[in-house]
Amino acid sequence: MLVPVLAIGGLGVVAVMGVVAAFIITGWLGQPIPVLGFEQTFDQPIDFPHTIHASLKELDHVAADGQTMEGLGQDCTFCHRTVTTQANAGIPPVAFCASCHQVIGAEDNDQLMILRDAADIVGDDGPSPVNWRRVHRLPDHVRFVHEPHIRYLTANPSEVTNSTDGVTEGPSGVCSTCHGNVAAMQQVEQVESLKMGQCVDCHRDNGAPTDCAACHY
Amino acid sequence: MTTAEFGTHKWGMVVDVDKCIGCNACVIACQAENNIPINTQDRVERARSISWIRVERYWEGDFPDAKARFIPIMCQHCENAPCEPVCPVYATYHNSEGMNVQVYNRCVGTRYCANGCPYIVRFFNYWEPVWPESLRNHLNPDVTVRSRGIMEKCSFCVHRIRRESRNARSAGVEIADGAVQTACSSACPTSALNFGNFNDPDSKVSKMKEDKRHYTLLDQFGTDPNVIYLAKIDADKKVGAGEAATHG
Numbered sequence: 001m002l003v004p005v006l007a008i009g010g011l012g013v014v015a016v017m018g019v020v021a022a023f024i025i026t027g028w029l030g031q032p033i034p035v036l037g038f039e040q041t042f043d044q045p046i047d048f049p050h051t052i053h054a055s056l057k058e059l060d061h062v063a064a065d066g067q068t069m070e071g072l073g074q075d076c077t078f079c080h081r082t083v084t085t086q087a088n089a090g091i092p093p094v095a096f097c098a099s100c101h102q103v104i105g106a107e108d109n110d111q112l113m114i115l116r117d118a119a120d121i122v123g124d125d126g127p128s129p130v131n132w133r134r135v136h137r138l139p140d141h142v143r144f145v146h147e148p149h150i151r152y153l154t155a156n157p158s159e160v161t162n163s164t165d166g167v168t169e170g171p172s173g174v175c176s177t178c179h180g181n182v183a184a185m186q187q188v189e190q191v192e193s194l195k196m197g198q199c200v201d202c203h204r205d206n207g208a209p210t211d212c213a214a215c216h217y
Numbered sequence: 218m219t220t221a222e223f224g225t226h227k228w229g230m231v232v233d234v235d236k237c238i239g240c241n242a243c244v245i246a247c248q249a250e251n252n253i254p255i256n257t258q259d260r261v262e263r264a265r266s267i268s269w270i271r272v273e274r275y276w277e278g279d280f281p282d283a284k285a286r287f288i289p290i291m292c293q294h295c296e297n298a299p300c301e302p303v304c305p306v307y308a309t310y311h312n313s314e315g316m317n318v319q320v321y322n323r324c325v326g327t328r329y330c331a332n333g334c335p336y337i338v339r340f341f342n343y344w345e346p347v348w349p350e351s352l353r354n355h356l357n358p359d360v361t362v363r364s365r366g367i368m369e370k371c372s373f374c375v376h377r378i379r380r381e382s383r384n385a386r387s388a389g390v391e392i393a394d395g396a397v398q399t400a401c402s403s404a405c406p407t408s409a410l411n412f413g414n415f416n417d418p419d420s421k422v423s424k425m426k427e428d429k430r431h432y433t434l435l436d437q438f439g440t441d442p443n444v445i446y447l448a449k450i451d452a453d454k455k456v457g458a459g460e461a462a463t464h465g
Contacts, residue, residue, distance in 0.1 A: 141322045141361045143376065148383055209223035212310075213318040217361065217375040 041189030042133040047111050053079075054172070054183035056165040071165075071183065076172045083175075087145040091132055094119045135188050136179065142196075142215050150174060152206065159206060162191075221385035221392050224313035227416040228373055229443035230402070231425040232289055235450045236409035239287035243270050246404030247291075250374065252360045254346035267340040269371040270401050286449060289410065291401070292317060292338045292371035293434060293442030300330035300339060308368070315415065315443055316373050326366040335435050339370045373412070374399035394420045415443070 051059055055071025077083055082090035098119035105112040113122065120127040138144050153160055153174035160168040162176035165183045175182065180191030192198060203210050247253065247270045256266035270291035277284045294317045300309055301317065308323035309330055331339040345365045348356070356362065359376040363369045378397050385392040394413055402410040413422035422445075430448040433441070 139322070143359065143361075143379070145379075145383065147387065151387060211223065211312045211314075211318075212320040212323070213312050213314075213316065213372075213375055214223065214379075216320050216322055217318075217372055217379070 041187055042135060044132055044187070045130050046114050047187070050182050050185050050188060054164070056167065056183065075170070076164075076175050076182075083146045084150050085147055087143075087147065089146050094127065094130055135190055136194065138194065143217060144215065149178075152208075153177060156206070159202075221382045221390070223382070225416065226378075226392070226414045227315035227443070228378065228397070229294070229315060229413065229415040229422055229426075229445065230291075230373070230399070231411045231413075231422045231431075231445045231447065233409045233411070233425070233447040234286075234288050235430075235447060236407040237272070237287045237289060238407055238409075239272050239274060239285065240406060241272050242404045242406060243289055243401035243410060244268060244272060246400040247371075249355075250357055250360070250400035251372070252346070252356050252362050254344075255348065255352075265341075265343050267342070267369065269338070269340070269369070288446070289401070290336060290338065290434070291444065292373075293336055293440065293444045294371075294373060295440035295442045297439060297441045299333040299335065299438070299440060303329040303333045305329070314378070316375065317370075318375070319368060319370055319372065321361055321363055321367050321369070324367045326368060328368065330368055335438055335440070339368055342367050342369065 053074050056073045059069045079092045080089040102121050117123040157169045160177050164176045167173040260266045272289050275286040308320045312318045381397045399412045402412040413420040426445040
């Protein structure tokens with residue numbers, strides 16, 4: 001197979017070996033290479049800080065008036081309402097954000113003004129959705145449902161890995177198993193590979209079905 | 218053992234041919250439920266249409282006394298399936314729920330399985346599936362859209378089984394008999410198609426398949442299907458189970 005390449009000379013062999021090595025290394029690591037466009041995080045249309053909303057600790061962030069801030073410690077399910085009952089965790093509608101933020105937050109906060117514009121509190125172009133970019137994406141041939149995973153991990157806190165600011169119980173704590181400590185993320189990024197190997201490992205350890213048709217159909 | 222545990226069921230179907238009126242509601246329901254591309258005239262003429270379930274029609278007798286016979290045919294989910302051993306990548310196999318499973322992401326499109334299947338119920342995607350713009354948002358989000366080069370077939374509406382077993386586990390109960398209905402069986406106006414659990418001796422399908430009219434398609438191949446047919450009752454002549462088995 002390498003014969004035609006060898007005929008070109010040593011450079012060709014090096015090039016082929018390089019490509020093969022690159023394939024093996026990327027395959028071995030099983031992690032997408034960020035330079036190829038598979039980033040683990042995105043800039044969102046609004047710099048939504050999970051820290052302020054979900055953190056249970058004092059934040060590095062200092063408020064405009066110079067006071068230190070503490071995270072609100074909101075439960076994940078406060079905004080991601082369908083996560084305990086349905087397949088999708090759910091992104092809250094703009095109106096839901098606005099129910100707090102039409103009052104809360106400084107007038108000159110430009111990120112909040114984007115939200116208020118989308119919610120039609122300011123501006124006159126009518127309400128419009130925020131085009132959040134999806135960070136945790138599974139391939140189309142995988143059927144992932146949040147509900148049974150949340151249910152199982154809530155009942156078995158010992159299986160929870162990572163933690164949400166030290167909490168591993170309740171609907172907020174268990175999310176960290178796959179999503180990492182989102183409460184400490186200024187910008188959400190994917191921390192686990194979420195590849196099939198990881199799914200199968202966990203399913204095997206916890207006696208969940210490893211049949212292909214459990215997820216692929 | 219928890220309730221509704223995976224692998225404790227043996228899903229199967231009982232088709233009462235006597236009740237089938239050939240209305241094709243099951244075919245339409247299946248096409249809509251399972252994101253099957255529209256079979257255009259061009260595709261049908263090239264014998265490349267996809268139809269996970271079809272209603273075959275047979276004429277019996279000559280004109281004045283002609284009788285139409287209908288028989289719905291879908292993947293028989295054979296216990297001893299000819300499609301399974303021929304797959305080089307293990308993309309189709311029999312799972313612990315009694316279903317013949319097609320794993321789309323494993324399939325490499327050799328089409329050996331379709332050649333092996335005596336029921337002609339496996340279909341190959343010769344093209345990327347496309348829908349008219351007006352139907353783009355009508356796709357079922359629970360079912361994978363199969364891309365070009367993938368073999369597909371009736372899945373016994375596995376997504377509905379998953380949904381119902383999830384609901385049952387969530388509520389801490391067993392899956393009730395009749396809770397899981399495939400798209401075709403829920404669409405059937407005469408209840409000719411019946412879906413259920415053969416492992417439960419009290420289920421509707423388990424009782425139905427004890428009927429002396431029962432037979433399986435192409436019994437002589439020994440595929441041991443999980444789809445059981447109940448023979449047509451004809452007032453004019455006596456039809457036994459053996460005679461019915463040669464029909465079709």
